[in-house]
Amino acid sequence: MNYKLSVNGTDHTVESTWEGESLLYVLRERLGLPGAKGACEQGECGSCSVLLDGDLVCSCLVLAAAAEGRDVRTVEAVAGPEGLSDVQQAFLDAGAVQCGFCTPGLIVAVHDLLERHPQPDDLTMREELAGNLCRCTGYGRIMEAVRMAADRRAASA
Amino acid sequence: MSTVTGRRDRRGVGTGAARPDGIPKVTGEFAYSSDLWEAGMLWGATLRSPHPSARIISIDTTAAVAMPGVRAVLTADDVPGRPTYGLEVPDQPVFASDVVRYVGEPIAAVAADHYDIARRAAAAIVVTYDVLDPLLDPEASLTAEPLHPDGNVFRHMVIRHGDPDAVGDPAAGDIVVEGTYEVGMQDQAPLGTESGLAKPTADGGVELRIGTQWLHVDRDQIAASLDLDPDLVQVELAGVGGAFGAREDVSLQIHLCLLAKRTGRPVKMIYGREESFLGHVHRHPARMWFRHTAKADGTLVKVEAKLLFDGGAYCSSSPAVLANATCFAGGPYKIPNAVVEGSAVRTNNPPCGAMRGFGSVQVCFGHEGQMDKLAAALGMDPVELRLKNALAPGDRLITGQRLDGAAPVAALIEAVAASPLPGEVDGPMGLPGGPGRTTQAGDVRRGVALAVGFKNLMFSEGYDDSAAAKIRLFDGVATVSTACAEVGQGFVTLVHQIVHEVLGDDIEVVLNTASTTDVGSAGSTSASRQTWMSGGAVKLAADDIKAQVDLDPDRAEYLADVVHQHTPTTPLDENGQGEPHVSFTFACHRAVVDVDPELGVLRLVDLVTSQEVGKILNPVQLLGQLEGGAAQGAGLALMEEIVLEGGHIKNPSFTDYLIPTSFDLPELRVAAIIEEPEPHLGAPFGAKGVGEAPTISSGAAVIAAIRAATGLELPRVPVRPSDIALSPDRTP
Incomplete structure (x- = not known):
């Protein structure tokens, strides 16, 4: 079939x-x-x-x-011809990547989150992304990347 | 601390340099060991024991061999070389043939055209067992019939320090407190499961690409079991999806290489999550008894402890884990007299071995629980009691070893204790139960507590520990070779920073894929040792290149080939005394936990830390280790446990084995990062490994905060809701 x-x-x-x-x-x-x-x-x-x-x-x-x-x-479609997406760049800038195994899923999930919540507060971010497990980072730098991407979007809007 | 980027105006040490593998990791292009592919590739699968203890009567592979698409079915009879393997003692069969000793022990491996055919063929192998009563109690193991020709005791050791017969003087007001503590079996739960791809080579050897923590020790174990010269076994690091100790032991390495050799084709294998729980060692569950004696002013007189670690069916690194637990059982305190007895034993439970913190994690729950008990008995503030007894440079440890180098224990405690406390949570989402909205704010009780821990860096007890590195400088490009396994920690970033620091920002740094073929062993990515050992080797090689350039600046090519050795250590004598360790690392955590005692649900509201780090090489990566390590320690106190029933893992999935989510954790706050004023001999730029210390005291702080909130003894981690809600000791 x-x-x-x-x-x-x-x-x-x-x-x-x-x-x-x-x-x-x-x-x-x-x-x-x-x-x-x-x-x-x-x-x-x-x-x-x-x-x-x-x-x-x-x-x-x-x-x-x-x-x-x-x-x-x-995730392969997230980066455009002009380069990394803002979320991908924020993950690098914030130090949100360690082993990176959870990263592709999180990149997709954070894009989705910021579409629905352009300026999420801390508990919203943490609750929304609770379905994406990370074993390396303890999520601190990932949350920082979300804040960074959200702030940059707001600043450029 | 929300933003740490460090300086980026230069590329050397101390900057927040970006990971060289960062871009492929955020785009999804980075090739993990599970992403490998070869034309004509077969899929492997493993048949495992369903019994914790049984004699194998027969193994019938006829049906599996006859299945269309099946290319090989291997059992113990197909292992040409050493039939066993193991990190310290080769006591574990590559395939079980006469008996099985734990649920999940491999019996056969299959290679087939499709992943599902391989799994169906493995399931079609008929094994007839004579099922035996399993030995599951580590205490009973000490006197039971041996489960293995090597016996049931992996190691028994005693530390006797100072006057082992010292007793307190009750007339002078000396206080004695006793406690027993228990730690459940924790899983490393790296996100990437075990996976790899092996293929035969033209010279009769085999090449393996694999996620591992130590390429050369994998190579040597593969070579022994395949009866090949080690030079014919090439092991190359594929992308590693986390490790935390789970990849120190061989899992599918030998099986894959056997299948590739037998079929003459590339073979790939990926464990599913359930198989991953069966296929790697776990953190030892521990039962621990302590008795602390102190003067009325809080000065410690003596620490006594008995530790029992369940090593499961095979040895793995149990002896080294036990040595750590025993040596660090007292915690980072001045202890004039000590008697610590430790045993690690064999049972029919799943094998246990390395996990981040390696023995120090278990005993930290004990020594910190004891310090809180002692403080309560003395009517003293627990912070003051710790400060009074804090280790300082020049003090003797209970091994008799003099503490050279930094030991800012008091400063770490003071920094954390001085950190401001959080206010009430904002809104119902922040209460225990979170979005479940189960808890009324008025029911919540808050607890605050602090814990401190320490452990060694590098291998110990006289182990001949080294790391090799090579650099070739040609046309402004420094090409670095090291077999150090990058498992996510960011060693690859440090290589760039170290080479730039020594040779300048203008040269280009290229780091070759870690492999056994072009450089000697880096040793293991464990024991917080690679920053010091392989980082040190890269620095030595870069220094060598720089000296050559300074001497003769006109050459086209410069080569350096070095082996970095740390200062020697000694074995422990019959009283557990010696100079077993190279260096130490210290950390402190304070936890604030809100508890709903009616439901037993919790919320970790705040976690603050301080750590001694030698020298900061990369502040962003350092913070990532502090945060990630603290999360694993807190996870052990709050939720993480492999639940065993009759030797079976009852929760081998991420639905049932819970690791902290982003919602379970607060933002870690950093109260102090303390650098060592005088760099330790051999540490590159004075830097120490930082990955394990955060996992040691974070969980002990969390459980202590839960005790403070509830008034319950809670001697066991992880704390289950029923331990609180259904406790007979709970006051209404």
């Missing part, structure tokens, strides 16, 4: 695979997009976060075949 997936604006045909494969598996192993990471396989850690028709989802919990006809956006 073949099906089509639109990922980052590009149409792909996924050929004769087992239809039980998750979107995460298909992105990583069939479409050559390993930016989304697998760390828990049950939607707890957020490492595999992608946008599905603009909604933040855990791609490990989405059947790839069920994403046919929908718009999938991954």
